[in-house]
Amino acid sequence: MSGPVYLDYAASWPVHPRVAETMADCLGPEGPHANPSSSHAEGRRAAQVIEQARESVAALIGAAPKSIVFTSGATESDNLAILGAARAGRDRGRHLVTSRIEHRAVVDAFRQLEHEGFEVTWLRPGPDGRVAPQQVEDAIRPETLLVSVMHGNNETGTVNDVAAIGTACRVRGVLFHVDAAQGAGKVPVDVEAWNADLVAFTAHKLGGPKGIGALYVRAQPRPALQPLQFGGGQERGLRAGTLATHQVAGFGVACELARADLPEEERRVRGLRERLWAHLQTVGGTWRNGSAEASLPGILNVGFAGIEGESLFLALDGKVLASSGSACNSASAQPSHVLRALGLSDLACQASLRLSLGRWSTEADVQRAADAVAEAVARLRSLAPAAALERIR
Amino acid sequence: MSGPVYLDYAASWPVHPRVAETMADCLGPEGPHANPSSSHAEGRRAAQVIEQARESVAALIGAAPKSIVFTSGATESDNLAILGAARAGRDRGRHLVTSRIEHRAVVDAFRQLEHEGFEVTWLRPGPDGRVAPQQVEDAIRPETLLVSVMHGNNETGTVNDVAAIGTACRVRGVLFHVDAAQGAGKVPVDVEAWNADLVAFTAHKLGGPKGIGALYVRAQPRPALQPLQFGGGQERGLRAGTLATHQVAGFGVACELARADLPEEERRVRGLRERLWAHLQTVGGTWRNGSAEASLPGILNVGFAGIEGESLFLALDGKVLASSGSACNSASAQPSHVLRALGLSDLACQASLRLSLGRWSTEADVQRAADAVAEAVARLRSLAPAAALERIR
Amino acid sequence: MTAAPGYSDRVRELFMRPPHAGSLPPGPGRVIAVEAVAPERGAWLEVTARVEGDTVVEARFRAWGCPHFIAACELAVARLEGRPPGEAVQFEPAALARELGVPAEKFGRLLVVEDALRALAAAPPESK
Amino acid sequence: MTAAPGYSDRVRELFMRPPHAGSLPPGPGRVIAVEAVAPERGAWLEVTARVEGDTVVEARFRAWGCPHFIAACELAVARLEGRPPGEAVQFEPAALARELGVPAEKFGRLLVVEDALRALAAAPPESK
Ligand SMILES: Cc1ncc(COP(=O)(O)O)c(C=O)c1O
């Protein structure tokens, strides 16, 4: 009870104990140790573990098992979808559409494609952080190959209307990729309702292990993809490399648990998040980044007028573990490209904190975190020159 | 003692119990669950676990920790090295050199580069399965960008003189990549002595978990590589994606154990392998594929005159778990491209069996396996027409 | 998406313990020996059958090939017994493939079985 | 290769509990107030110092910026006390950076500290 409050679920979830158990069984003396590509009895046993997990993973997003390609995580899934579809389709068109609020796995894949001679339209979201389906419709041209718009944003939690965007793409015969790394397992996901051709997600954001993810690849019609890595023909030739049985098995269990708990957890976590926001508002001079309505349950992005982010971060160290942006970006001091795209100034980006909740977050966590944040903010404000407090927001 | 004998170590090793323990600790309630890219205290704890493992992994191959890039396995490492170096260097030259006995992760990466406009020289090994350094020297041209020749072959265990090949490359200013997936941890590996710029290896062939590998990338001079996947800037920008702390930690421990046990295990396993070969020779009509002298300790590839491989495989099922080629190729009925490159006929390829030993193989395993193989071969031969026995070898 | 070769229990049993494996020595009746050879297709079959009057009273085979092929040989040869050798031509590879669950890519091997049985049916009425 | 921001224990302590945080109210002696402002560089500093005779008898600061900056402000302002305000110009950003382990990319923030101290030294000898 006296350790720091973990409010960085959007960066990674602790592994669910039942997932850890399954993985330990896999790695234990009686586990399926053989290479799942081996044809002998032990290889087939490992392959069966994998195929069973594939069913659980597919079920979470309303897909058929055969449309699931296992990868090393959402970064690889996003890259396989985006680089793979563009490179395979470069003779059909060189125009691509995405948004300015995507995760860097998406942003940087598109930047690479710009180097490879593709033209990318970068859609700017509204001030609520959402990309309007109409914007996508307007951006599509005859030579557009692929649209990639994320489901739930990793910094603000804001959710896009991917079903409407998917319809706009389907009608125009354009491939549609969705980065659902944050939303899968937290809110209902249905790849059919989304009209998505490609959907990326990852185990470690829903209670599974790090280092394993999936790309949903529609079976009918199946989009052409150039693999990122070539070799032993695993995953229908789309993703070579020995499958990690224990990782896949852990992912499978995590998806089952997430699916079973989903309606209850969605309500519970959303409730906690709103209580956290209510507490923080009492601090004064706070604002909320992104949409309060269309949002994933667990993410709250709050700005504190007059606050410098790194100092808030250190003031909270050991009390509240949170993030001043996407965890993947923390190493660099650049202001978040997502918050910038919502129209925030560099200083306002700096003054923002992402607090994200999940499966093991409690009422007490919320109380303790809010108290710690309030105290730190108050101290830093009292330390700052009065004129700076006016200026920074 | 009554279960099947596992002689498929070349396909994958069982995880070492100490590795499994370390991983279970990582995944347990007190483990470093946070995203190692997060800047808060828990993120830094995870990052420390990773950096410690990086040291162990680097030490196994005589490298500096900063020259290790973690990947999802040797397939990815091979692809990152080959596709990465070629794509980054395409303006400097479009000629590449490799051999006909490489793993499919290498072969298929080069085939992809042929599609991308590169010219590949495919060296044919001698009948002993080795690529001569002179062949490499002769193949290098002014516009040669990269040479990739494997260390120990995964089907025959034959080891190439990579140090001499590396020297030939270094002298001519050509990048040299080595696939050391089979040899790392089994025999001493020294990337400096090899004059290698890039070296691929993987945890699951030395007692670590599946789904984690490494690419050694020389630091001075550092070869230019185009990443396979883009994103959060992890691994010095060469390999984006959240690092899987438990996987990396397990890899680290596996490398430490392998290094500590190496001299003793190399001798022991080589001894077992030779006893297995001695036993099998009593069956009659056997031959050995690859070099008996320059070989990894644990791999024995034997041909049995008059035998059809799939039938031998099924006859052994439940008694000896082996492989009729690279595990990654087993799904397809194609004769092994490696054995074909040694000059074997399709039928002789079919008649060959890879038996591979490792850390937990025992004297008793060897005896039981030899007996089972002898019995199965004898039965199949007695079943076959006499003329077929003459013909098939 | 690992394609593990699947063998039914039936195929395993026929392959591991084929009751009609072997060759028939000369003896009472007429012994017909035929073979069909296609090693490049992975199939080699030798059948010997003892015919008394118009009936195959005993049949044996030797085979080189995969488990499905050997199981198919056993089944086909077992069914020769008690029938006129001419009935062998009614052997239906497709039916046998279905019965044993032989994968499509191995269908060519069943044609080798058919070839051998046709040769048997076509053997001259009175050899020697 | 995660670059976790490293703070020494010294920096943490100075940042968390800076004894010289605050402003000085008017009172005995002469109170000099100076500021140096560079929010775009991540630094904003206000210093007040009470000078009696030729000596800074008390100094306080208010700052907005990162932990390294705040720690540097505390240290620099603490050292003003007991000295003539003119000595402030001998403040050496590079030395302070070494002392606190300030990363190179933050060096610009220390120049803001220097600016404030120079302004202090340059304050007219008798304000009011
Ligand atoms: C929206 C989004 N996409 C992609 C990723 C990358 O996922 P992974 O960590 O599995 O590579 C993340 C998480 O970092 C994410 O939040």
Ligand SMILES: Cc1ncc(COP(=O)(O)O)c(C=O)c1O
């Ligand atoms: C020589 C060689 N290279 C590459 C690989 C691929 O390694 P991984 O299974 O880690 O993808 C293997 C094993 O399958 C191998 O034996």
